[in-house]
Amino acid sequence: MYRKIVPDVVTEKSICSLKKEATAREAAENMAAANCAAVIVVDDQSKIIGILTERDLSRKVVANGSDSNTVLVSEIMTVNPDTLSPDDSAGDALELMSSRGYRHLPVAVDGKCVAVVSIRDLYSTVKEALEEDIKETEAFVFGDRYGA
Amino acid sequence: MYRKIVPDVVTEKSICSLKKEATAREAAENMAAANCAAVIVVDDQSKIIGILTERDLSRKVVANGSDSNTVLVSEIMTVNPDTLSPDDSAGDALELMSSRGYRHLPVAVDGKCVAVVSIRDLYSTVKEALEEDIKETEAFVFGDRYGA
Numbered sequence: 115m116y117r118k119i120v121p122d123v124v125t126e127k128s129i130c131s132l133k134k135e136a137t138a139r140e141a142a143e144n145m146a147a148a149n150c151a152a153v154i155v156v157d158d159q160s161k162i163i164g165i166l167t168e169r170d171l172s173r174k175v176v177a178n179g180s181d182s183n184t185v186l187v188s189e190i191m192t193v194n195p196d197t198l199s200p201d202d203s204a205g206d207a208l209e210l211m212s213s214r215g216y217r218h219l220p221v222a223v224d225g226k227c228v229a230v231v232s233i234r235d236l237y238s239t240v241k242e243a244l245e246e247d248i249k250e251t252e253a254f255v256f257g258d259r260y261g262a
Numbered sequence: 263m264y265r266k267i268v269p270d271v272v273t274e275k276s277i278c279s280l281k282k283e284a285t286a287r288e289a290a291e292n293m294a295a296a297n298c299a300a301v302i303v304v305d306d307q308s309k310i311i312g313i314l315t316e317r318d319l320s321r322k323v324v325a326n327g328s329d330s331n332t333v334l335v336s337e338i339m340t341v342n343p344d345t346l347s348p349d350d351s352a353g354d355a356l357e358l359m360s361s362r363g364y365r366h367l368p369v370a371v372d373g374k375c376v377a378v379v380s381i382r383d384l385y386s387t388v389k390e391a392l393e394e395d396i397k398e399t400e401a402f403v404f405g406d407r408y409g410a
Contacts, residue, residue, distance in 0.1 A: 138324055139324060139325060139326075139327045141324075142320045142321065142324035142325035143325045145320060145321075145325075146320070146321045146325045151317065168316045168317055168319075168320040169299065169316050171316075171319065171320045171324045172290045172293060172294070172316040172319045172320060173290065173293075173294045175324055175330070176286055176287060176289075176290035176319045176323055176324060176330040177287060177290035177291045177293075177294045177330075178287075179287045179329075179330050179331050180330075181327075181329070182323075182324045182325075182327050182328075183327050212386075217382075233382060234365075234381060234382060234385065237382065237385030237386070237389060238360075238385070240389060241385060241388060241389055241392065244389065244392035244393060244396065245392060247396055248392065248395055248396055248399065251396065251399050251400070251403070252399070254403070255399065255402070255403055
């Protein structure tokens with residue numbers, strides 16, 4: 115069965131987002147409060163301009179011994195990240211993320227973020243789809259006798 | 263097919279590990295250099311006493327505005343983490359990690375860490391195993407005609 119990014123992998127929901135003028139500390143506070151590993155950076159029109167992850171905070175703030183109160187999101191974010199469309203297939207998205215080493219990608223509609231997908235969400239969905247395929251094939255093969 | 267943690271999911275290899283007296287900054291530097299998201303914390307006998315992840319650094323250092331040069335690994339690590347055995351099945355390990363919300367677990371032999379497994383490694387292995395199952399079932403169903 116074809117699984118779409120929205121709603122099969124994630125549903126549209128409130129996104130963890132902030133402006134590029136926020137500090138690294140504010141970003142980390144937001145991420146902890148929302149229990150997410152990535153925040154979307156948006157401009158004044160709420161359009162996606164960047165993405166910031168726990169990995170960025172670890173590598174570009176902690177590993178540098180920098181002060182999280184003064185480092186700005188704009189200095190450490192990934193600018194203009196790739197995005198997914200709500201109608202993309204889970205399988206294609208997984209291929210893209212795993213080949214490029216992404217762990218999170220924003221799902222965009224007209225440049226605005228409607229959800230964030232993690233590679234873990236995608237694996238989970240694809241695994242379920244495969245398990246379902248196997249069940250259906252087994253039912254086809256074994257027919258009524260299966261489970262009797 | 264039964265997939266074991268070692269060698270089907272990960273192979274034994276040099277582990278990213280450090281002592282609990284290291285600083286958060288040193289931990290982040292090690293993680294960046296080794297391109298890993300978690301380090302194992304070991305005692306003087308090289309036994310596992312904790313695990314520290316990028317998430318811990320983000321939440322317990324950056325979000326607090328703390329100085330990564332003075333925060334010690336012992337203050338922010340998860341003490342005595344669950345461990346996997348090299349012979350555990352990939353499927354069981356995935357169940358454990360996904361039910362408990364772990365993203366990384368050490369693989370231990372006699373209390374010493376021989377590998378670190380991420381939930382992403384496990385999903386990838388389980389997905390491959392399922393795809394193989396499907397191919398085998400299809401080959402059984404369609405026999406020689408398949409692919410002709």
